[in-house]
Amino acid sequence: MIDTHCHLTFEELEKDIEAVLERSVNAGVTGWITIGTDSEHNEKAAKLAQSHNNMYAAVGIHPHYAKNITARDIEILEQLATGEKIVAIGETGLDFHYNLSPAQQQKELFIKHLEIAKKLNLPVVIHSRNAFDETISVLDDFGSGIEKVVIHCFSGDIQQAKVVIDRGYYVSFTGVVTFHSADLARDVVRNVAADRIMLETDCPYMSPAPVRKQKINEPALMIHTAKFIADLKGIDFDSFAELTTKTSKDFFNLS
Ligand SMILES: [Zn+2]
Numbered sequence: 001m002i003d004t005h006c007h008l009t010f011e012e013l014e015k016d017i018e019a020v021l022e023r024s025v026n027a028g029v030t031g032w033i034t035i036g037t038d039s040e041h042n043e044k045a046a047k048l049a050q051s052h053n054n055m056y057a058a059v060g061i062h063p064h065y066a067k068n069i070t071a072r073d074i075e076i077l078e079q080l081a082t083g084e085k086i087v088a089i090g091e092t093g094l095d096f097h098y099n100l101s102p103a104q105q106q107k108e109l110f111i112k113h114l115e116i117a118k119k120l121n122l123p124v125v126i127h128s129r130n131a132f133d134e135t136i137s138v139l140d141d142f143g144s145g146i147e148k149v150v151i152h153c154f155s156g157d158i159q160q161a162k163v164v165i166d167r168g169y170y171v172s173f174t175g176v177v178t179f180h181s182a183d184l185a186r187d188v189v190r191n192v193a194a195d196r197i198m199l200e201t202d203c204p205y206m207s208p209a210p211v212r213k214q215k216i217n218e219p220a221l222m223i224h225t226a227k228f229i230a231d232l233k234g235i236d237f238d239s240f241a242e243l244t245t246k247t248s249k250d251f252f253n254l255s
């Protein structure tokens, strides 16, 4: 399987990266897309992917940082995005939960990412929190030319999932679906076609049940989320693993 959204350059994981990857491979998670969140991590993600088999990177600037971004940062991002193992633009989007940057600046930065993705023909990894309608309206207003879109750590309801799927987009789920409080996410999982689902850890955050107490989440633990979702959908684990791996490879154009 492929962990389609992990932050392997974050200190908690990076300092022990070879052991983290070994545990991941042993658990059956043998591919990774490490996601950049700012200029420093984009650079690191590109380098880490260069030096590891089956590892790829996405580059983007998280909406949290929108207020500090200059035109030069966007140039650097676009340049980096042309790199060999860069398979997507992101994470980008809107976060009106933390509101660390003004909404207008978040939107402008999001659109800049869409422009780069369109130009380079790359899929887009979207972070959307408390901003579902606004996220969709930015995408709708942008129009055509974006190759593929995934809403990561999907936290919407069934109706919102339908809006996403109807546009041909994908959803990816983290270990949050295994949490006691996540009835809504489980309803969504049951309702979305299995071939529109991808899996992710979003590590180092949010370990899935039954290992929620593990402070630092890591790709090996995605196995719990995968089993949980396969069960929810009544698909045998091997078939589900195979299907989501195929979906992820097609989405990110991996060989
Ligand atoms: Zn995110």
Ligand SMILES: [Zn+2]
Pocket: 005, 007, 035, 091, 202
């Ligand atoms: Zn993330």
